[in-house]
Structures are given as structure tokens and as C-alpha cells.
Amino acid sequence: MIDINLIREKPEYVKEALKKKLWDADFTELLSWDKEKRELIQIVEANKAEMNKLSASVPAAKKAGEDVTLIFKKVKEIAAKNAEFDEKLKELDSKIHDFIACLPNIPDDDLVGGGKENNKVIEVHGKKPEFSFKIKDHVELAESLGLVDYQRGAKIAGRGAWIYTNLGARLEWAILNFFISEHLKDGYEFILPPHLLNEESGFVAGQFPKFREDVFWLSGLEPQRFLLPTAETALVNLHRNEILSEEELPKKYFAYTPCYRREAGSYRTEERGMIRGYQFNKVEMVQYTMPEDSDKAFEELVFKAANLVEKLGLHFQISKLAAGDISHSMARTYDIEVYIPSIGIYKEVSSASNARDYQARRGMVRFKSKDGRKGYVHTLNASGLATSRIFPAILEQYQQEDGSVLVPEVLQPFMGGIKVLKPVK
RNA sequence: GGAGAAUUACCCAAGUGGUUGAAGGGGUCGGUCUUGAAAACCGAAAGGGGGUGCAUAGCCCCGCUAGGGUUCGAAUCCCUAAUUCUCCGCCA
Numbered sequence: 020m021i022d023i024n025l026i027r028e029k030p031e032y033v034k035e036a037l038k039k040k041l042w043d044a045d046f047t048e049l050l051s052w053d054k055e056k057r058e059l060i061q062i063v064e065a066n067k068a069e070m071n072k073l074s075a076s077v078p079a080a081k082k083a084g085e086d087v088t089l090i091f092k093k094v095k096e097i098a099a100k101n102a103e104f105d106e107k108l109k110e111l112d113s114k115i116h117d118f119i120a121c122l123p124n125i126p127d128d129d130l131v132g133g134g135k136e137n138n139k140v141i142e143v144h145g146k147k148p149e150f151s152f153k154i155k156d157h158v159e160l161a162e163s164l165g166l167v168d169y170q171r172g173a174k175i176a177g178r179g180a181w182i183y184t185n186l187g188a189r190l191e192w193a194i195l196n197f198f199i200s201e202h203l204k205d206g207y208e209f210i211l212p213p214h215l216l217n218e219e220s221g222f223v224a225g226q227f228p229k230f231r232e233d234v235f236w237l238s239g240l241e242p243q244r245f246l247l248p249t250a251e252t253a254l255v256n257l258h259r260n261e262i263l264s265e266e267e268l269p270k271k272y273f274a275y276t277p278c279y280r281r282e283a284g285s286y287r288t289e290e291r292g293m294i295r296g297y298q299f300n301k302v303e304m305v306q307y308t309m310p311e312d313s314d315k316a317f318e319e320l321v322f323k324a325a326n327l328v329e330k331l332g333l334h335f336q337i338s339k340l341a342a343g344d345i346s347h348s349m350a351r352t353y354d355i356e357v358y359i360p361s362i363g364i365y366k367e368v369s370s371a372s373n374a375r376d377y378q379a380r381r382g383m384v385r386f387k388s389k390d391g392r393k394g395y396v397h398t399l400n401a402s403g404l405a406t407s408r409i410f411p412a413i414l415e416q417y418q419q420e421d422g423s424v425l426v427p428e429v430l431q432p433f434m435g436g437i438k439v440l441k442p443v444k
Numbered sequence: 445g446g447a448g449a450a451u452u453a454c455c456c457a458a459g460u461g462g463u464u465g466a467a468g469g470g471g472u473c474g475g476u477c478u479u480g481a482a483a484a485c486c487g488a489a490a491g492g493g494g495g496u497g498c499a500u501a502g503c504c505c506c507g508c509u510a511g512g513g514u515u516c517g518a519a520u521c522c523c524u525a526a527u528u529c530u531c532c533g534c535c536a
Binding site (some may be wrong): 024057062063064065067068070071072073075076077078081087088090091092093095098228262382385391392394 | 462463491492493494495496500503504505506515516519
């Protein structure tokens, strides 16, 4: 949520900043609501002060044997007037809230505007793998190695579902365990959150109200709950309505959950297989920091995410996203993109983002500094990582001429020492 | 799923209609004592949101889980909800 004070003071600045996010904002109506609201508040509160004074004088008047019915009458008159104003105030409040709740976050000043086409690769790691033979894509590989069963996945769940089988399940689990062990090493706290969350959590993360349709809602529970689209949604709500002391910041968490999303199915032909599904596995990192520390935390998250891909020995790049391509709630995002040889392009395996105080404002997550200063914390998140593209990347980048696939060294301890996956058919 | 109870500030807790921001304790901070610490004693500060405002000054409004209601006046009475606990049932 953008601070209304900022809009009040620098509407043009906010407008220009949002333009970079391809968002055209007009604040004239909002500002007039806001002005009206504050004028009303002054009237209503003056009236309340008057009523309080009158009521407080009742006991003394009674003791003195005076007639208090006149006081009662006066208070009632003021109350009647206020009732009207209150109604109006409520209306203004909800209009203002709804308007602001839908605004995206303000992108950082150094970002270029526009969409995807303006993303910029800022780092390239490793070399594009070269093959002296005709390569297979990950779907072929997964099938020939008996790692994934697409047929039965569709049978038991429907389109957009697959099953990790046998060594595929072990590889998937090994990847997750590798990530988990790395985060533990770095001192992050491991969280296993519930997968069904309430509406408020979606609001705070910034997914709602705008993206209510992108998640799966569960009927049968009252009030309704939704399946989390990413563990971030759970993690940034951990400290909702809390005031954290500076000493306990930064808070560093990571969680493993499947991510449930409706957007599956929009894939192009070259994206077949496990690149998009209704459900995929991800380990997610989240940090809560003091505002002045969030830039540093951002660098740390980017480094951590990149480091995982690096340790897996995969070729990848890091892109700095243009303002219009970063998600609604975020002020800054770098993507880690791993190379998929069969389609010759780089696919996102991690998005590292700084939400600054956007989510903290929505969730009232505050800090109290050592010197008594109060304010909103900054929240940041980064995948660390999503397996659904790491898995294909490993299969494709590590494939051998005989159709086998080498297991990256760092994963071998998590797979009982298995070094190579051999074709089963 | 059924029955009951609870929810007060950082924590525990008093308070059932009228200066209650809200007793008391713990904790915190400062001091005395001590080589230092503990203990004891003395003292202090202590929530958050909002309006006005240059103000982290003052004034005012809101505020005792949340949202409504009754009343001149509510932490206190009524309704609804959330959460927690206990018992019963069911069950990984």
C-alpha cells in the first residue's frame, strides 16, 4: 500500500513513478475525498469533545440536584448531527481505502520503465553448454529415465498435473533438501506453513484484491480460504499486526511449500512439460528488515538464489527487471534465469524482490528502533528456488550422448550417492 | 460436530455503568548498596491509530480481541464474529 501522505504531498511524483509500471493513475478524485474526509473529521471530533464534556458534567449536576434532562437533550442533538457525518465518513474511508489498496507499489527510482522488453541482463554465469550430439528436451529425458509420469498424472488429476516417480521423486526431493540445507547453513529459520490461507493474508501480500481470480479458492470452509500461490504469502503474514523491535531484525525465513496457481495451461508449445502446472514445488525466502537495511538484504537474497544455481553447476543469467515487468507489490525485482538448451532460452527460477514497506503497510508490520523511532519494516522475498525449472534444466544441461543424465555433485549426498540417471527404456 | 469458559497494556492481573490511561505485581530504565553481580531498598518511564500542527511541543478524537447495539455516559450491559482453553464425540 502506498502511503497516502506521499500521494498528498507529491501526487505528480507518484503518478510518474507508477507510469513506469504501466499504470495510469489519476489522483484528483482521491485527493478530494481525502480533503473532505479530513474536514469532516475535524467537525465530528469537535462535536465528540463537546458531548464528552457534557456527559462528564452529569454526576456533578445530579449531586447538586440540578435538572440534567437538558444536558441529555443537548447531547442527543449533537449525536444526531454526528450520525450523518459518520455515515459520510465511513463511505469516504472505504472509497479511499479501496482506491489505495489497488495501486501497485512504487518502483525504485533507478528502474527503467516499460515491460519485459526493457529487462536487462546484468550478469551471466557459466557458459552455454555445447553438445556434440542431438539433444533431447526434458520431457523426453524425464520419460526415458522414468522420472516423471505425465500420462498417469493426467489420469489421476487432469491436465496440468504430473507425477514424480521413483528416481524422479528422489531427484526432486534431493533438490529441495539441497536448498533447505543451504538456507539452514546461512542461518535462515525453516518454516512449514499451512497451505490454506485466509483472505487477509492474500491482501497483505498484495495478491488481493486485484488478483483474487489467480488463486484457487476452497469452497466448504467459512470464511473462504485459498491455496497459497507461493510460500511468500504465508511468510509475509507471519508478523502481521506486530511491532518488532530493532534487535530482532532482520528476520530471515524460508519455507518449502507447493505453489498452487491457476495460470497454468497458458503455455506455448515449446514450454510443454513441467515448466507450467497448477502445482509446483518451491522453497521461498523472506526477510523482514529495518528500512535502511533492505538494499543490503536484497543483494543477499539475489546472491543466495544465484549461488544455488551456481552450485548446481547450471548456466544461468541474472536480469534486472523493468518497472513494468515486476509484480504488483514490488519495488524492485531481479530474476535468476536458467538456460534450457532444448528451447535455447533462459527461464526464471527465482525472482528476488524488495517490497519495501508496501506489504508491511498492508499488514501493519512495524518496527520499534532502539531510539524509540517507529515505522514500517521492509519485506523482501526470493525463491530459493522453484524446482519446476531447475529439474528440467538439470536434465537438459547434464544430458549425455547415451541418453543418461549426470547428477550434479551437490545433489548426490541427498540421493544416496547416485551419480548418474540411466534410461529405463 | 456437541457443551462450557476465557480474551484488559511487554507479561501476569484488578476492575460489572460516571475524571479508568485503566489498581497491583513482574519485567524495563535510573539510583543506593556491592570489587562486580544477585538480593534488598528508593525513584522513573511505560500502548497504539488518527486530526490539528514546523514539531519526536501542546490540544482534541478513538481506544480494554474485532465489528455492531443500548445509554447523557460502557472495559463494565446486549448481539455477532475471531481466537484460545476444558470436557464429550469423531479421527489421521
